[in-house]
Amino acid sequence: MRSKALLHSTYIVGMLSKELLIAMAALSIVQTVFLSMMLPNIAVEATPYYTGGFVTPQIRLILAPVLGITGFLYAIVTLIAAAQLGLELERGDATIYLSHPISRSSYVLSWIIASLIIPSTMFFISLAIPLLVVEPRLLFGVSGEEMLLLVLQVLTGGFIVLAASLLFKKRSLALASGFFEYLILPLIMTIALAIFFSLVHNVTPSARDVLWLAILYPYNYLVMFNHLGARWIEAAAANIPVLLALIVFVILYAKRRLEVG
Amino acid sequence: MLREFGLFVIISLLFASLTLFHLPFLTPHQTTCAYGFSIVKGDWGLSEAILLRRNLNVEISADIKMTAYNVPQVDQAILFVIPEKEYLRKEKIIYNLEREEVLKLLKKISIRAEPARRTAPQSLEVVIQDLALEESLILIAYLEGDFSSTPGVSQNITPAPPPSVPPPPPLYFNACFNIKAKVKIGGEQLARVIDVAVIGLALFVLGDLRSEDSWLRRLKRYSSVVKPSKPKRK
Numbered sequence: 001m002r003s004k005a006l007l008h009s010t011y012i013v014g015m016l017s018k019e020l021l022i023a024m025a026a027l028s029i030v031q032t033v034f035l036s037m038m039l040p041n042i043a044v045e046a047t048p049y050y051t052g053g054f055v056t057p058q059i060r061l062i063l064a065p066v067l068g069i070t071g072f073l074y075a076i077v078t079l080i081a082a083a084q085l086g087l088e089l090e091r092g093d094a095t096i097y098l099s100h101p102i103s104r105s106s107y108v109l110s111w112i113i114a115s116l117i118i119p120s121t122m123f124f125i126s127l128a129i130p131l132l133v134v135e136p137r138l139l140f141g142v143s144g145e146e147m148l149l150l151v152l153q154v155l156t157g158g159f160i161v162l163a164a165s166l167l168f169k170k171r172s173l174a175l176a177s178g179f180f181e182y183l184i185l186p187l188i189m190t191i192a193l194a195i196f197f198s199l200v201h202n203v204t205p206s207a208r209d210v211l212w213l214a215i216l217y218p219y220n221y222l223v224m225f226n227h228l229g230a231r232w233i234e235a236a237a238a239n240i241p242v243l244l245a246l247i248v249f250v251i252l253y254a255k256r257r258l259e260v261g
Numbered sequence: 262m263l264r265e266f267g268l269f270v271i272i273s274l275l276f277a278s279l280t281l282f283h284l285p286f287l288t289p290h291q292t293t294c295a296y297g298f299s300i301v302k303g304d305w306g307l308s309e310a311i312l313l314r315r316n317l318n319v320e321i322s323a324d325i326k327m328t329a330y331n332v333p334q335v336d337q338a339i340l341f342v343i344p345e346k347e348y349l350r351k352e353k354i355i356y357n358l359e360r361e362e363v364l365k366l367l368k369k370i371s372i373r374a375e376p377a378r379r380t381a382p383q384s385l386e387v388v389i390q391d392l393a394l395e396e397s398l399i400l401i402a403y404l405e406g407d408f409s410s411t412p413g414v415s416q417n418i419t420p421a422p423p424p425s426v427p428p429p430p431p432l433y434f435n436a437c438f439n440i441k442a443k444v445k446i447g448g449e450q451l452a453r454v455i456d457v458a459v460i461g462l463a464l465f466v467l468g469d470l471r472s473e474d475s476w477l478r479r480l481k482r483y484s485s486v487v488k489p490s491k492p493k494r495k
Binding site: 006009010013014017020021024025028029031032033035036037038039040041042043044045046047048049118121122125126129130132133134135136137138 | 262265266268269270272273274275276277278279280281283284287288289291293294295296309310311312313314315316317318319321323394399438440441442443444450453454457472474
């Protein structure tokens with residue numbers, strides 16, 4: 001099953017290779033432009049000196065803007081790639097593939113590899129190579145927890161698009177649901193939160209009060225509520241069950257309920 | 262899929278290399294200020310120090326401009342650049358030394374020392390150019406003059422009776438350091454570029470030769486096709 005899924009995902013990647021390479025070039029350009037502008041300031045850190053010396057270098061926080069911007073690009077690439085499954089089901093191409101000896105779960109697994117794993121690898125490569133060339137130590141400076149939460153958030157969005165593709169069998173609807181979940185819903189939630197906290201004057205919000213945001217947006221939660229004591233482990237713990245449920249849903253639905261034709 | 266991975270690596274490396282070649286031309290500023298004195302005695306003082314920390318293992322040089330504001334009566338001011346380790350070792354001794362001894366010690370342990378020039382009645386300026394940053398450095402300004410009215414001066418003076426009209430709050434000395442760092446490419450970076458390029462190319466070639474629609478095989482076929490030559494005119 002695994003080899004068939006890999007074979008089919010290779011075919012999908014080959015099919016999308018032009019778009020993926022363009023996305024990779026865009027990711028690399030943005031990544032390197034931002035890094036090049038920030039590197040001299042990362043290279044030298046000037047701080048007031050106190051007796052006893054300076055203790056913690058904060059490279060992780062310095063690179064956060066790069067992660068924020070390219071993370072957005074990475075999410076868009078992932079959502080568009082995942083919505084291609086909807087296009088394949090919409091056009092009926094899936095019937096041809098499934099007439100070959102490939103199971104429905106292998107078919108969906110190949111889409112998971114091609115549309116979610118490959119963009120994640122692209123994102124990692126585009127960030128890792130400039131850092132690796134300049135100074136390998138910087139790779140460890142990039143916050144691992146931040147990267148993990150970003151990947152979890154994008155994968156959640158990607159699986160929602162895959163689920164929508166399977167349910168609606170339409171690319172446009174899958175894309176719309178993905179963009180709504182990734183771009184519009186966080187804005188609505190943020191506005192609602194701002195209104196809520198402006199109405200409740202006497203309560204000082206803590207990060208735990210808004211932990212429910214991390215169910216779908218663990219990275220946004222960490223970035224937005226870091227100053228209130230948001231912890232990455234709590235954000236990951238809130239998101240991972242939802243992500244697992246989405247994975248199980250996508251695979252089980254494809255295995256038992258997916259009808260093509 | 263291996264072919265695409267190889268291409269991803271090559272594309273990313275291409276842009277990373279472009280960044281590398283532009284790095285020596287990029288010199289963004291950063292400014293850090295030190296407020297007040299770390300030591301102030303009757304006729305001399307040392308400003309609060311600034312630590313220049315080197316975060317990357319690359320060749321770095323920096324242009325530094327110190328501008329000091331609210332400077333009291335000063336006869337002489339020098340900006341010293343001292344390796345952090347050296348400064349840490351001598352820091353405690355400085356408190357117990359006399360003026361000439363402090364100056365002598367700072368000159369001895371510093372790697373660069375630049376005298377300041379007055380730019381306005383109460384401000385000073387020092388410029389240090391092309392400072393090689395091979396280790397963490399301390400920037401500290403030594404000032405000589407009349408500091409008896411400076412708050413926090415350590416000398417035995419009988420306190421004056423409180424004035425009937427409260428005096429205006431004193432203006433505190435501060436020194437701001439504008440730092441322009443320049444990162445230069447060394448052999449290490451070039452070696453890493455070559456390493457990654459080899460890995461990317463190997464992935465690409467392996468992946469391509471394994472795939473059915475091999476680009477390299479197609480290129481070979483294309484190049485081996487002998488084009489029919491035009492008939493020669495008589």
